[in-house]
Amino acid sequence: MAANVEDVIMLLGDSLTQGGWEPNGFAERLAYVYNRKLDVINRGMSGYNTEWIIPIFEQCFATQHEQQHVPKVRILTIWLGANDAATPDTSQHVPRDKYAANLAKLIRMVRDPASPRYSPATKVLLLTPPPVNTHQWRVLREQDGGSLDRNFEATRSYAQAASDVGAAEGVPVVDLWNKVWDACGHVEERLSEYLWDGLHLNQQGYAIVFDEIIKTISTNFPELHYDNLAPVFPLWDRIDLDNVPAALTKRSIFPN
Template identity: 60%
Template sequence: MAAYVQDSIMLLGDSLTQGGYEFNGFAAQLAHVYNRKMDVVNRGFSGYNTDWILPVFDQLFATKEQQQHLPKVRLLVIWFGANDAALPVRDQHVPLERYKANLAHLVAAVRSPDSPRHSPDTRIVLMTAPPVNTHQWGVRQAERGNVMDRDFETTRAYATAAKELGAAEGVPVVDLWTTIYDAAGREEAALKKFMTDGLHLNRDGYQIVFDELIKTIAENYPEYHYENLKFVFVTFDLICEDLKNYQEILQKRSAF
């Protein structure tokens, strides 16, 4: 008998993804609502940009041959841009067009039949970087003796580029830049309600991420929405209804 495994949601991103379990963040909430249905795999790498994630992705996403022996990644959520949009004074900076090309590379790695990591069961969601609050971030950088390395309009441009890439590739995009900016009344200084330091999100910011991601899944991939999935193992009341046959009842099944 095969070991108990569940299909998964893979979160691929930078520190905003890595911190998805902080403050009851979006990853923690996903793990809760998908509990016993799909596992949430957090592959967030603090400080990374799309240049640096490409060789890492080749090592963490299974090849077609490996996929035959592993649970399926049903949803891949790609969330980059906050570091790519750093100003050229930082090594994290990735030029805008290369950022778009890198996102396209990640999408093709999963969706192209010619890719060694082609995964026809995987659905992709892109998320834009949130806006940066340069008022908060400037204070943080000054306190640490660092140069100012983020710009409000530059981050907006990278968010726009992610939306353009999503439209070109037919991939749904969670526009966090616009949603969080709107929630702040379209005032940069008011973004502090959703941020810890002007770049990273707090509980309220992550709540928007979770809500918008779930809405995007419901609209684009309803078959993967948590309310439409079954528990891999039945609920205990079904066991109690037929206790004599509990060993037969307690066989792993598909969540779909």
């Protein structure tokens, strides 16, 4: 790596990821707890499906040759499906099998030793899309002169497909669909406690996302939990003042 110094957490996804920079969004909260340890890079593209995100990811994730020059991606979250699961009459729709194949393709781009972007230092987390509150979403769509373009059961089915891909690929799954569904007591109308418009998460929804990501890191990659990483540069009251500037040289985030 040439400069900028810190390795990164890359968040790949759609509007749910893009909105992570809202106050108390999951990107903001990750950036806060990983401050001075890992940078957070948000590659959430509102409205995108897995089909459109593949060429984006190919441009955002360094090839093996390029990896020596850029910060290492230590954690990669892949969170798509909310748009793939749109009704088949929309341009965003991607059939369920194709969606699953695209997720597997994204994962293998990073984890397959034969891939040009193979990156053994990168830990992948796969998130399932949250349930849709069609009662809320229908009202907003109709106010905009459109019609309902999401389906509760379809999103459930796409979330299950994502979980199956994670299991088949050996990648930990953050099963948001079920976590949010459990949180609202399996009552679709009560999803409004976690979704501000029926599709997008509010702060309570993002709290579940953040908590579940951290739990999944703790369980599967405890060495990457923020409490187990050291800051790249020392805390100010630990600087060896007799040895400046050498004491201020970049250090590994992994304690000895």
